[in-house]
Amino acid sequence: MNYDESCVFCKIGRKEIPAAIVYEDSEVMAFLDINPVSKGHTLVILKEHFRNFNEVPKNLLAKVMNVCQTISQASIMELKASGVNILTNIEKAAGQEVMHFHVHIIPRYETNDGFNLEMKPLAHEEKELTNIATMIKRAM
Ligand code: AMP
Ligand code: ZN
Numbered sequence: 001m002n003y004d005e006s007c008v009f010c011k012i013g014r015k016e017i018p019a020a021i022v023y024e025d026s027e028v029m030a031f032l033d034i035n036p037v038s039k040g041h042t043l044v045i046l047k048e049h050f051r052n053f054n055e056v057p058k059n060l061l062a063k064v065m066n067v068c069q070t071i072s073q074a075s076i077m078e079l080k081a082s083g084v085n086i087l088t089n090i091e092k093a094a095g096q097e098v099m100h101f102h103v104h105i106i107p108r109y110e111t112n113d114g115f116n117l118e119m120k121p122l123a124h125e126e127k128e129l130t131n132i133a134t135m136i137k138r139a140m
Contacts, residue, residue: 002049009100013047027060028067033104037115040079040107044068050101052090064103071105081107085117 004010011017012031019031022042033041044067050056056064072084085106089096106115 001047004049004100007049007098007100009043009045009098009102010047010049013045022071023067028063030067030071030105038106038108038113040075040081040105042071042075042105044071044103044105046101051099052096052101053088054090056101064101068103068105075105075107079107080109082110083108085115087117 003014008017012019013029019034021029021031023030023044027047028044029047030042030044033043044064046056046060046064048060050060053061068086072086075081075084085108086103087106088101088103107113108115
């Protein structure tokens with residue numbers, strides 16, 4: 001099992017440092033983000049160290065997503081969230097600060113919940129989309 005001694009989430013997974021744990025099994029752990037962006041902001045991790053989403057074996061990814069869905073449902077039922085954002089950051093350019101794969105579960109509330117995930121469309125031409133789709137398909 002991959003483990004990085006200098007990694008804060010590896011330490012949380014091994015309970016070497018404390019966290020507000022929401023869920024745990026032999027492979028997956030979920031705990032509250034220490035600097036929540038909304039009430040109930042939770043991180044779901046694999047206990048094993050993988051740098052980010054792109055490095056995770058697909059069978060393990062499915063286990064993580066399963067827990068993400070359950071926590072998302074629980075936030076709506078118990079915290080009375082009106083919606084949820086689920087996101088994972090890959091590398092610095094995307095805002096990843098902790099280089100141990102994690103998924104953010106961010107419950108959303110109708111009134112001023114303080115979180116903003118604005119997606120501002122880029123100007124583009126239709127032909128460009130076709131070309132980009134071709135490039136992505138080629139690499140799959
Ligand atoms: P990211 O920018 O996607 O790498 O997010 C890392 C997240 O980890 C941030 O939201 C931090 O607040 C959170 N975080 C960092 N250290 C801890 C910790 N010891 N316990 C809980 N959450 C943490
Ligand atoms: Zn780690």
